[in-house]
Every structure is written in structure tokens, then in C-alpha cells.
Amino acid sequence: MIPAEYIKHKHRVHILLLTAALIITGCRPAATLPGRGTPEYNELVRTFYIGLAALQVGHDVQADSKLAHFTQLAPGEPAGWANWGLLALRQKNFETASERLERARSLAPDNDDIQYLLGLLESSRGRTAEAIAALRKAVEVDPRNLLAIYKLAEEVERQGDEQSAAEAQSLLQKILTVQPDNVAAQVELGRVAAKRGDGETLKSVVEKIKARSSAWPAEVQEQVKAVDEAARSGDLRAAATRTSFLRNVLVRVPEYRRGLA
Secondary structure, three states, rough: OHHHOOOEEEEEEOOOEEEEEEEEOOOOOOOOOOOOHHHHHHHHHHHHHHHHHHHHHHOOOHHHHHHHHHHHOOOOHHHHHHHHHHHHHOOOOOHHHHHHHHHHHHHOOOOHHHHHHHHHHHOOOOOOOHHHHHHHHHHHHHOHHHHHHHHHHHHHHHOHHHHHHHHHHHHHHHHHHHOOOOOOHHHHHHHHHHHHOOHHHHHHHHHHHHOOOOOOOOOHHHHHHHHHHOOOOOOOOHHHHHHHHHHHOOOOOHHHHHHOO
């Protein structure tokens, strides 16, 4: 069995956002694994962690070799297939990524993190309906999977109608229910609210952003002021555009980057 500290809980994997890559670091228990403390067991754990480390730092050749080996040593462990699929996804090898992630899903069909990765895959392939279905499943399994909620809001809004925009706004508000000080979610909520003509929500969001902006770079503060002025004037189309500009300059602010992660 994989060690207890290695597992979040059965059929659940643990995702970390590192260098723009999602690394799944947990495995489910399996009766076919070698006994703890045996040479085979030690090799299994070592192979897994070396593969993860290589994936994290972008050593793709080593990551591919180790994760492939891990799936041979433990073919019933979804984390190996999921991370190997993630590697293919990062390399834009979508068909291979699909095969590996589907294998992971077959082993852990109710795992929200694997559903999230499948949503990313389908989004990358331009298959919006399939991406939304996978992301909805991820959120259904774990309503506090904020990465999945955020990506779902993005995909839903992409459909372009008022109903979709309203749902995207609702999803962003769910993120802020869990993380009320998340600047990235606040900015996105303000942008979608402005786009929908929801001036009251926009003004509320801008006030919260303004209250935290005093230590931000001058260029960022200028964009906050521009959004505030557009919101106060009632020019919501301009406010939506200004919010997009604000998002672009906020990437230099660590607080924003943490919220986005």
C-alpha cells in the first residue's frame, strides 16, 4: 500500500498549482501493490516522486520515463495515469493525454481533480460542451474545488449569451463565498458584472478592490481608479474594458497571483 501520508482519501488525488502545471500527488490504496517496506514498494514510491519532481520542473523526458514506469509498476493507480496524462496535455499531445486521463477516470470515476484535468483537456481541444460537462462533474463531486469552479465559469461565459454570463457571475460569487478576499475572483466578478450591466455588483467589487490597492504599484492604482470612475459614471461597457486592463497589470501583484493560483 502507498503510505498513508501519500493519500488524501480513497479515490481522491491532491493537486498543487506549481509552475503552471497541475501535479497530482496522491494515490488510492490498491490490494495489488507490493508490501510496505519491500524493495518493490520502495522502488514504486521512488519512481512516483522522481516523476512528479521532473514534471514540476519541466524535465519532460525524465518525467515521461518515470511516470510510464510507474504505470507499469502500479497500473491500477489513477495518480500515475493522471500525471502522465497531464504531461501529454502540457505538450499539447491531446490524443495521448485523452487516453491516459480516461484511464485515470476509469480507475477513479468520482474524482473531481481528474474530472478537472479532463475539463482542461477538452477546453484545450476547443470542445466547450465536453469541457463544461467534465467541469460540472468536478464541481458536483467537490463544490469547494475552486479551480474547477473558476474554469467552469470561464467556459460557460464563452458561450456568449446572457444566461451563460449570469451563470458565470454566480460561479465567481461562489468562489468569493469561500475566499472573500480573492482579488483574482473579485476582478473577474467585476468584469462579468459590468458586461451584464449589473452596476451594483460592479460598484461593490470595486470598493473592495480599492480598499486593498494602496500598496500596489502606481500603474495598477491608475487602472483601479479608471475602473472606479467608469463604474460611478454608469458607463459599464467602458468599465468592463477597464477591468480587463486592470487584470493585465495586476499580474505583477503577488496578492493577485496567489488568488489566481
